[in-house]
Each structure stands twice: as structure tokens, then as C-alpha cells.
Amino acid sequence: MSGKLLGWVVFRVTERITQKFLMLLVSSKKGGRLVIALDVGLTGYKIYEACSVGRAEKCEQVGLTESVRLAGAVAGGTAGGVIAPLLCVVVGIGAAGIGGVACGIIAAGVGSVVGGNVVGDLGASAGQLIYEVRSRE
Numbered sequence: 070m071s072g073k074l075l076g077w078v079v080f081r082v083t084e085r086i087t088q089k090f091l092m093l094l095v096s097s098k099k100g101g102r103l104v105i106a107l108d109v110g111l112t113g114y115k116i117y118e119a120c121s122v123g124r125a126e127k128c129e130q131v132g133l134t135e136s137v138r139l140a141g142a143v144a145g146g147t148a149g150g151v152i153a154p155l156l157c158v159v160v161g162i163g164a165a166g167i168g169g170v171a172c173g174i175i176a177a178g179v180g181s182v183v184g185g186n187v188v189g190d191l192g193a194s195a196g197q198l199i200y201e202v203r204s205r206e
Contacts, residue, residue, distance in 0.1 A: 105143060112139045126204075133203075134196035141192020142185040149184020150177045 112135045119131035157172035 105146075108139060108142060112136070129204075130197070130200045133200045134193050137196030137199070138189050138193035141195070142189030145188020145191075146181045146185030148188070149180030149182070151180075153177055153180025153184075 115135050116128070116132050120128035153176040154173040157176055
């Protein structure tokens with residue numbers, strides 16, 4: 070198996086594992102940390118791949134885009150996981166015993182996923198914009 074094909078396979082497998090763990094473990098304390106660790110690893114691998122082929126321009130672009138995306142995803146996932154359960158209290162479901170607990174857990178998971186994806190995508194766009202502005206100078 071060639072190095073390029075092996076790199077692509079490792080990248081795809083890591084990406085799929087990150088997505089699956091994000092969906093399954095987002096409400097767990099340890100699961101959240103594991104997802105962050107996998108996302109950091111995937112980000113590092115993307116940067117490594119872009120920089121290992123000797124294209125300095127691509128290396129800088131991917132480095133900026135992926136670094137800001139990662140920061141946005143972690144910040145958005147954390148904020149979403151904290152803020153979303155508060156909606157259960159605001160709408161009054163939080164006072165309904167086990168329903169309130171379930172609402173809080175589900176809201177934390179959904180908030181983390183949505184917050185991480187949305188803010189991560191915004192971060193990637195911001196990183197791309199920073200790269201474009203820097204490359205014009």
C-alpha cells in the first residue's frame with residue numbers, strides 16, 4: 070500500500086471514528102474529552118499531510134484554517150453543552166422530574182454537537198479569511 074493511500078485511509082478512519090464518538094459519547098464527561106482528543110489528532114494529521122508534501126502555501130492555509138476550526142469547535146461544543154440544557158429550565162420541562170433530567174442530557178448532547186459543528190465551520194471560514202488577507206500582503 071502506497072504512503073499516500075495509507076495516509077488517506079488513516080485520515081478517513083480517524084474522521085469516521087471522531088464523528089461516531091461525537092454522536093455516542095458527547096453527553097459523557099470522559100466521552101467529551103475523548104472526542105476533543107480525537108479532533109485534535111485529526112486536525113494535527115490534516116496539517117501534517119498538507120505540510121509534508123513540501124507545499125508551503127498549502128501548509129500555511131491548512132494550518133490556519135484547521136487550527137481556528139478546532140478552537141471554534143471546542144468553544145462551540147462547550148458553550149452548546151452548557152447553554153442548551155438551560156432551555157429545559159426556561160421552557161419549564163426542567164421541573165418535570167425524570168423528564169427534566171432526560172431533557173438536560175439530550176439538550177447537552179445536541180447542544181454540544183450543533184455548537185461544535187456550527188462554530189467549528191465558522192472557525193474554518195475565519196481561518197480561511199485570515200489566510201487570504203495575509204497572503205494578499
